[in-house]
Amino acid sequence: MADWYLKGLDDASAGYAADRVIDHGKACAKVNVVPNMRDYREGHAKGARLYCVPEKGYREGRRGAAYNGICPMELEDKFLRAYRDGQELYSIQRNMDNLVNEINNNNSRMDSSYSEIARLKHDIVNSNSEQDRRYNMRRIDELQDDIRNLEFNSGRAHRELELFRNDYRIVEDKHIRMGYIR
Numbered sequence: 001m002a003d004w005y006l007k008g009l010d011d012a013s014a015g016y017a018a019d020r021v022i023d024h025g026k027a028c029a030k031v032n033v034v035p036n037m038r039d040y041r042e043g044h045a046k047g048a049r050l051y052c053v054p055e056k057g058y059r060e061g062r063r064g065a066a067y068n069g070i071c072p073m074e075l076e077d078k079f080l081r082a083y084r085d086g087q088e089l090y091s092i093q094r095n096m097d098n099l100v101n102e103i104n105n106n107n108s109r110m111d112s113s114y115s116e117i118a119r120l121k122h123d124i125v126n127s128n129s130e131q132d133r134r135y136n137m138r139r140i141d142e143l144q145d146d147i148r149n150l151e152f153n154s155g156r157a158h159r160e161l162e163l164f165r166n167d168y169r170i171v172e173d174k175h176i177r178m179g180y181i182r
Contacts, residue, residue: 002028004036005043012047015060017068048072054082058180061086064094085175092168099161106150106157113143113150 002024011020018041025035052071057079060067064087071079120136120143127133175181 002033002035004039007035008040008043008045009047009050010043012044012070013051015051015065015068015070017070018044044070045072049075052076052079054078055180057082058086058175061088062090064090082180085178085180089168089171089175092164092171096161096164096168099157099164102157103154103161106154110147110150113147117143 007024008018008021012018021035021037021040021044024040028035048070049072052075057067061083067080067083117140120140124133124136127136172181
């Protein structure tokens with residue numbers, strides 16, 4: 001047995017569209033339970049009114065959640081305005097995260113290249129073959145070029161990261177003034 005009003009209320013309060021009842025119906029069909037559509041719709045309508053407030057819109061946008069179009073027309077404008085403001089911070093944070101990952105990946109690749117250079121230098125000293133020594137020296141030159149490129153890219157990524165951090169602070173301050181963040 002299920003309280004379909006509460007199920008609709010819970011689904012809408014979590015931002016799910018009313019068609020989620022189809023999934024519930026499929027799951028309940030296995031035990032011969034049929035959703036009460038009237039109760040579910042009533043609960044969903046009530047839950048949508050609870051969900052569709054600017055504070056919730058902001059939180060949903062900030063965490064990158066999808067909006068499923070469940071807000072009543074009279075609440076949707078304020079909800080979406082706050083949702084988009086939250087998405088702005090989410091987008092900046094995602095860009096910062098991507099840059100941090102790029103920097104970390106570059107550092108890892110540089111560490112690996114430095115290790116390979118050390119190994120190649122050791123091989124050059126201990127090799128009896130002139131051909132092997134020349135090959136290892138060319139490989140060291142290639143790795144040093146790669147390191148320079150990675151350092152350049154990391155420098156660019158650090159500069160971009162600082163710009164995004166500044167943008168984040170500016171937008172966050174604006175959102176504090178707007179009352180989204182306390």
